[in-house]
Amino acid sequence: MPFPILRTPLVVLSEIISLLEPNEIVTASFCSNNVNRLLKSHYQRRKPVEWKLFLVDSGGYSITIKTSKSRIEVISAKNVSELYTYPKPMLLKTNGYITKCYGSYVYLYFEDRVMGKKMVVDYATNLFNLDVYGLKIDCHSIWAIDWINERQEKMLAGVEFTWNFGDRVADKEFDHVLR
Amino acid sequence: MSSTEQGTSSAAPAEPTTAPESAAAPEVPESFYYVHGKDKVVHKVSAGALQHSALIHGMISNLGYTEEQAKANPFPFENIDGDILQMVVDWCNQHKGKPTPPEDTNLPKQKEKLFDLVLAVNYLEIKELLTYCCKQVAMMVKGKSPEEIREIWMIPTDAEDEAAEKEAKKRAGKEAAGETAAAAGDAK
16 A cells, blocks of 8 residues: 655654665665655754765675664665666666666666766765765775765775785785775 | 544553553542544543643643543544544553553554554654554565655656646746736726
8 A cells, every 4th residue: 555655744754764774765765856855855954973884895886884783785886787687677777877676775787887886975975964984995996095085074984905816906006005 | 523432442441440550549530531533423532541642641731621621622633534533542542551662563454544644643743653653654665676665655756746846837827827917907
């Protein structure tokens, strides 16, 4: 049975939003521009200060949010080549990316991998009115440290570096990470 | 007003002498108040059960009714359907004088009534019941895709929103033009 959520009073709407998990918030934000604006304004008024936003790049690239209860993956960026066409997905073509929801969170498929990574960071930080708290990256995403430190006032609280077998990271790059 | 008077729910008899909390204070007889919804059916509810509603509790504190006065002047809630008010009264009776558990299994099961129930509970300012109802609404979209959420929560698409906005603008324009014409007519 449908529930006309947008016809509920603002106080009820805020209560419902506060009961949703971060991944459900992100998924709901893709329903319409109106809902996206509504969620953003909710978090402008009530910043979820107890949530910590992490950017994780190990194999896949995703944004996770650590709440008081758990750590939840909320959105992921992937290359369009990784998009399986069978079974036929319900696609929503938007500007430069394709949205698909598998299981409990949304995947965005991009032609340009770096643009995709930047876009999901922008999307999640704008939606939740949060800065990136920490990074978990491999040698291919060292650029993200400077990029994130430039786009937010707060410094990153931590960077976890994952070493993949076969990676040959120059000393210079390691120095950069350690600095 | 209908003279039909409904007692409190069978799950929690309203007799003050049998209520467990009255055992703690047997000297004080429990007072009862009366409410009715759109259908004018009067529900008799104990003051203890009505404590859940901040709105009604405030009204009771301000009015200082005697039992006779309360019976003669039921609180009217014309904006609440009778069956919805009955659900709310039942819930208040079931949770009378008890700490509300974090999960409530006594919530009304009729999903189609949930929207009206949420509005009524919000109006009556019953915080715990509102939280339970909101939890049910939040649970509806667990594991759902944006398309499914749009359907469950009746969210219009961007195209539908744009069309509605255009329509509203058009209507506002027409109304403004009508008012201008009427004002010009009056001036003549």
